[in-house]
Amino acid sequence: MKLCTGETLARKIKKGKCIVFRCTNTPRKQRRVCCSCMKKEWRRKNPKMDSFAHIKFHAKERGIIFTLTFEEFVKLTEECDFGKRRLFHVDRIDAIRGYETGNVQILTVSENVAKGNRERMCPRYQAALKKRFEKEEADFVKEWY
Numbered sequence: 001m002k003l004c005t006g007e008t009l010a011r012k013i014k015k016g017k018c019i020v021f022r023c024t025n026t027p028r029k030q031r032r033v034c035c036s037c038m039k040k041e042w043r044r045k046n047p048k049m050d051s052f053a054h055i056k057f058h059a060k061e062r063g064i065i066f067t068l069t070f071e072e073f074v075k076l077t078e079e080c081d082f083g084k085r086r087l088f089h090v091d092r093i094d095a096i097r098g099y100e101t102g103n104v105q106i107l108t109v110s111e112n113v114a115k116g117n118r119e120r121m122c123p124r125y126q127a128a129l130k131k132r133f134e135k136e137e138a139d140f141v142k143e144w145y
């Protein structure tokens with residue numbers, strides 16, 4: 001986090017503005033740094049927790065099962081400098097299953113894209129996916145009709 005210095009700092013404090021360089025937001029009462037800048041700083045300090053929350057949120061959005069714990073995620077990401085640069089993806093080995101223990105691996109972005117393309121072209125994968133949707137539909141019908 002780059003803070004303002006000298007005259008700019010004094011002016012921003014007087015106006016009650018966030019003292020982070022180039023930020024024009026107004027922080028909450030009794031604070032000198034705004035929420036967005038605090039969030040950014042937290043993300044920079046906790047890249048793994050940030051990635052974990054991000055993946056979990058989007059898994060829920062996409063209706064994918066997520067049972068991985070944060071400890072397991074940290075263990076998984078220990079070998080690479082995951083999070084420092086966004087070069088890595090958390091991949092589900094079997095895309096039909098969710099983010100579960102034993103079904104996740106760390107891939108580089110290019111590896112993961114290649115894998116995705118391969119799976120989309122593979123008839124066996126397509127068939128399995130179709131089966132899953134049929135099963136889900138059956139469960140839905142059982143529950144509601």
Ligand SMILES: [Zn+2]
Nearest residue numbers: 018023034037
């Ligand atoms: Zn700010």
